[in-house]
Amino acid sequence: MTLQLPVEEIARPISCKAKECAGFFDHENDHWMKTLTTVKPLPQRKNYTIGVDIGGTKIAFALIDDTGSVIENKRIPTQLTSGPEMILVEIGKQINLLIKEYGVNISGIGLATPGYVDTRTGIVKNAVNLNWKDVNVVAILKNSITASIPIYLQRDTAAETLGEHYFGAGKDCQDFVFLGIGTGFGAGAMTSGHLLTGVNNMALEIGHLSVDQHGPVCACGNMGCIETVLSGKGLVNRARDLYSSSSNLEYSQMLDSITAEWILERAKEHDPIAEELLQHMSKSLGFVCAMLKTILDPERFIIGGGLGKAIFHFLRFEVEKEMYSRVLKLDNRKIQFFQSSLKTSAMGAAAMVWYFNGLLPKSIHKNSS
Amino acid sequence: MTLQLPVEEIARPISCKAKECAGFFDHENDHWMKTLTTVKPLPQRKNYTIGVDIGGTKIAFALIDDTGSVIENKRIPTQLTSGPEMILVEIGKQINLLIKEYGVNISGIGLATPGYVDTRTGIVKNAVNLNWKDVNVVAILKNSITASIPIYLQRDTAAETLGEHYFGAGKDCQDFVFLGIGTGFGAGAMTSGHLLTGVNNMALEIGHLSVDQHGPVCACGNMGCIETVLSGKGLVNRARDLYSSSSNLEYSQMLDSITAEWILERAKEHDPIAEELLQHMSKSLGFVCAMLKTILDPERFIIGGGLGKAIFHFLRFEVEKEMYSRVLKLDNRKIQFFQSSLKTSAMGAAAMVWYFNGLLPKSIHKNSS
Numbered sequence: 001m002t003l004q005l006p007v008e009e010i011a012r013p014i015s016c017k018a019k020e021c022a023g024f025f026d027h028e029n030d031h032w033m034k035t036l037t038t039v040k041p042l043p044q045r046k047n048y049t050i051g052v053d054i055g056g057t058k059i060a061f062a063l064i065d066d067t068g069s070v071i072e073n074k075r076i077p078t079q080l081t082s083g084p085e086m087i088l089v090e091i092g093k094q095i096n097l098l099i100k101e102y103g104v105n106i107s108g109i110g111l112a113t114p115g116y117v118d119t120r121t122g123i124v125k126n127a128v129n130l131n132w133k134d135v136n137v138v139a140i141l142k143n144s145i146t147a148s149i150p151i152y153l154q155r156d157t158a159a160e161t162l163g164e165h166y167f168g169a170g171k172d173c174q175d176f177v178f179l180g181i182g183t184g185f186g187a188g189a190m191t192s193g194h195l196l197t198g199v200n201n202m203a204l205e206i207g208h209l210s211v212d213q214h215g216p217v218c219a220c221g222n223m224g225c226i227e228t229v230l231s232g233k234g235l236v237n238r239a240r241d242l243y244s245s246s247s248n249l250e251y252s253q254m255l256d257s258i259t260a261e262w263i264l265e266r267a268k269e270h271d272p273i274a275e276e277l278l279q280h281m282s283k284s285l286g287f288v289c290a291m292l293k294t295i296l297d298p299e300r301f302i303i304g305g306g307l308g309k310a311i312f313h314f315l316r317f318e319v320e321k322e323m324y325s326r327v328l329k330l331d332n333r334k335i336q337f338f339q340s341s342l343k344t345s346a347m348g349a350a351a352m353v354w355y356f357n358g359l360l361p362k363s364i365h366k367n368s369s
Numbered sequence: 370m371t372l373q374l375p376v377e378e379i380a381r382p383i384s385c386k387a388k389e390c391a392g393f394f395d396h397e398n399d400h401w402m403k404t405l406t407t408v409k410p411l412p413q414r415k416n417y418t419i420g421v422d423i424g425g426t427k428i429a430f431a432l433i434d435d436t437g438s439v440i441e442n443k444r445i446p447t448q449l450t451s452g453p454e455m456i457l458v459e460i461g462k463q464i465n466l467l468i469k470e471y472g473v474n475i476s477g478i479g480l481a482t483p484g485y486v487d488t489r490t491g492i493v494k495n496a497v498n499l500n501w502k503d504v505n506v507v508a509i510l511k512n513s514i515t516a517s518i519p520i521y522l523q524r525d526t527a528a529e530t531l532g533e534h535y536f537g538a539g540k541d542c543q544d545f546v547f548l549g550i551g552t553g554f555g556a557g558a559m560t561s562g563h564l565l566t567g568v569n570n571m572a573l574e575i576g577h578l579s580v581d582q583h584g585p586v587c588a589c590g591n592m593g594c595i596e597t598v599l600s601g602k603g604l605v606n607r608a609r610d611l612y613s614s615s616s617n618l619e620y621s622q623m624l625d626s627i628t629a630e631w632i633l634e635r636a637k638e639h640d641p642i643a644e645e646l647l648q649h650m651s652k653s654l655g656f657v658c659a660m661l662k663t664i665l666d667p668e669r670f671i672i673g674g675g676l677g678k679a680i681f682h683f684l685r686f687e688v689e690k691e692m693y694s695r696v697l698k699l700d701n702r703k704i705q706f707f708q709s710s711l712k713t714s715a716m717g718a719a720a721m722v723w724y725f726n727g728l729l730p731k732s733i734h735k736n737s738s
Contacts, residue, residue, distance in 0.1 A: 116699050125699070126699060174568070175567060175568040191560065191563075191565055191566075191567065191572070192563065192566060194560075194561065194563060196560055196665070197560075197561060197666070198544060198560070198665055198666020198667065199543070199544040199666055199667060199668040200666055200699075200702070201666070202663075202666040202699070203560070203664065203665055203666040204663075204664060204666075205663060205666070205697075206663045206664060208663070208696065208697035209659060209660060209663040209695060209696060210659070210694070210695040210696070211695075213694075213695075220697050222694075222695070222697070225697075290578060290579070291578060291660060291664070292664065294571075294573075294574060294575045294577070294578040295572065295573060295575055295660070295661065295664050295665070296565070296567055296572055296664070297566070297567020297568055297569055297570070297571040297572040297573075297574070298567065298568060299568040325579070325582075325591075326578060326579040326580075326582075326591070327577065327578060327579070328574075328577035328589050328591070328594075330485050330494070330495060330569075330571070333569070
C-alpha cells in the first residue's frame with residue numbers, strides 16, 4: 001500500500017513527502033524500517049466517508065458508513081459547458097448538504113475523475129472526456145465546502161478497483177484486475193493488497209495501447225488501440241462498418257441508430273454479423289487478459305462497466321479459451337472471472353478514504369458482521 | 370512489500386501465515402492496521418548475506434556485506450545429470466566453507482532458481498531448464514549446511530530485480546521493470562518499492578505470452594511467444610531461417626555455427642540480414658516495453674542478461690521509438706532506459722535477505738557512505 005496523505009496536507013511545501021513517510025528510522029538498530037502506520041487510525045466517531053465520481057455525463061455521490069452500507073446515494077448531470085469551476089462548486093453544494101446532516105462524523109471525501117490526475121497536488125492534469133486541463137480540483141472543492149474534511153483524489157478506475165476490494169467482487173482477494181468496459185475502456189489492479197499506481201499514477205491505463213498497427217483509427221490518433229475494440233464506441237463503429245457493407249439493404253438505413261444493446265440483442269437472435277462482432281471482442285478481451293495474467297499474475301478478473309457486465313455471461317467462455325491459448329499452463333489452477341458487484345461507482349471513491357488511511361477491508365467488514 | 374518469512378519458519382503448520390502477519394489488530398482503535406514491522410530488524414553484528422543463483426549451466430555464489438560490497442564471489446558448473454539432491458548438497462558444501470569463515474555474522478541465505486517456485490514452502494514446483502519438478506530445495510539445503518541460518522527462495526529474475534534495486538541500476542528508483550534477455554527471456558518489477566509477485570509468484574513471467582499466433586513455434590508448444598524473438602535461442606533460430614533462404618551459398622555452410630555474438634558482429638558490418646534480425650528484435654522489445662509501460666507505469670526499464678546488455682546501445686533508439694509509437698503520450702516526461710549493472714546475479718539472491726527483512730536500499734547505502 002502506498003501511503004497517500006489527503007491533498008490538503010501535502011500541497012503545502014513540507015519536508016515529509018508522502019512516499020518517504022512510509023517508513024521510520026529505527027534508532028535502536030540503526031536502520032530504516034518500512035511501515036504503514038504513520039497515519040493515525042480514524043477515530044471511531046468519524047465513521048462516514050463521502051465518495052464523488054465525476055463522469056462525462058453524470059456525477060455520482062455516495063455517503064457510506066464503516067460497515068459498507070450506502071446511506072445516501074445521488075446522481076446529478078455533469079454540466080460540462082459550465083466549466084470545471086462551476087461543476088466543482090455544485091459538487092461542493094451537494095457535499096454541504098451531507099455535512100449539514102452528518103457533520104463531524106464524516107472522516108474524508110474521495111474524489112474520482114477520469115484521465116491523468118496528480119494525486120499529490122490534487123490537480124487533474126488532463127481529462128479528455130471532461131475537457132479539463134490542469135484543474136486544481138481539490139483546492140476549488142475545499143473552498144466550496146463548509147467544513148475542514150480531508151479530500152483524496154484518484155483516477156476513476158483506480159477508485160473503482162478500491163471499491164471492488166472493499167465492497168464488491170474483490171472483497172476477499174488481494175490480487176485482482178478490474179476491467180471496466182463502458183463507453184471507453186479502463187482498468188485497475190490490486191497486487192498483494194496494494195493499489196497498483198505506477199510512478200505517474202497511470203498504471204493500467206491500457207485503453208490506448210496499440211496492439212494492432214493495422215487496426216482501426218482511434219480517437220487518440222493511433223491505430224488499433226485496445227479501446228477501438230473493447231468499448232461501446234469501438235463496438236458500434238465496427239458494427240457500422242460491417243452492416244454498411246452487408247448486402248442486406250435494411251441495415252444501411254439504420255446505421256446511425258446502432259447501439260451496443262441492439263448488437264447484443266441481435267447476437268442473441270444469432271445474427272451472424274452481431275455474433276462476429278462479439279466474437280472479435282472476446283478474442284481481444286482474451287488477449288488483454290492473457291497479457292495481464294502473465295504480467296500481474298492475478299487470482300481474479302473482475303469485469304465491470306455497463307457493456308462489460310452486459311456481455312459477461314455471453315462472452316466469458318470464449319474469453320477464457322482465448323486467454324489460455326496464449327499463456328503457458330503450469331498447473332490446473334484456474335483464474336477466476338467475476339462480474340462487478342458495486343452498487344454505484346461512487347462507492348469506489350468513498351473506499352479511497354479507508355484505503356489511504358490504512359484500514360483494510362476486513363476491518364470494515366468485521367464491523368458489519 | 371509483501372512480508373516473506375524465511376522458509377523454515379513457515380513450512381511448519383502454524384496459525385500465522387506470512388501474508389496475514391503483515392498487520393496487527395489495534396485494540397485501542399478497534400481496527401486492523403497494516404504494518405511491515407512484525408519481523409525484528411537484523412542485529413548489527415549479522416552483517417553478511419549469502420546469495421546463490423542456480424542456473425542451467427552454472428551456479429553463482431556471493432557473500433556480500435551490508436554496504437553492498439561483494440566479499441566472496443564464486444561460480445561452479447551445474448552438474449544437471451547428478452540430479453537436484455546432489456546439486457543442493459554441493460551448494461551446501463560451498464556454503465559451509467563460508468559459514469566456517471563468517472559464522473554467526475551471516476544473517477540469511479537467498480536462493481534463486483528459474484521456473485515456478487513456491488516461496489512459502491521452499492519448493493521448486495517446475496523448472497524446465499533444470500529439469501526439476503517438486504524439489505524441496507530449502508529442506509534439502511537446510512540439511513546440508515552446518516548452521517541454522519534462515520533460507521529464502523525466489524524466482525531468479527525476481528531476485529535479479531531485487532539485486533538491481535539494492536545494488537544496481539534501480540538503486541534510487543521505486544518503480545522499474547527489469548528485462549533479462551539471455552538464452553531465454555525473463556523479467557521482474559518493483560512497484561512503489563515493492564517486488565511485484567502475483568498470487569502464484571509468477572508475475573512478469575511473460576516469455577511465453579503468445580503475441581503473434583502466426584509466429585514461430587516456441588519450445589513450450591505455442592506459437593509466437595515473446596521468447597521466440599527476445600532471446601538468444603530465438604535470434605539464432607530466426608537467423609538460420611533467413612540465412613538458409615539467402616542466395617549467398619557461403620551462409621548455408623555455416624548455419625550450425627551461428628551465434629548471437631556473430632549476428633551482432635555482422636550487423637555492425639551492415640550485413641542486411643543481421644540488421645533485419647536486430648530490427649525485428651527491437652520492434653518486439655518496443656512492443657513489450659509499451660505493454661509494460663501502460664500496465665505498470667514504471668519510471669525506468671533496466672535491460673540485463675548477456676544478450677540484453679550486448680544489444681543495449683545498438684537497439685535502444687529503435688526500441689524507444691517503437692514503444693512511443695504504441696502508447697498515448699501525455700506529456701514530455703521520458704521513460705528511462707538503463708543497462709543492468711550487477712556484478713553477479715548472485716547479488717540478487719543475496720538482496721532477498723535484506724528485502725524480506727524490511728531493510729530498504731537506503732539503509733544499506735547509508736552504511737556504505
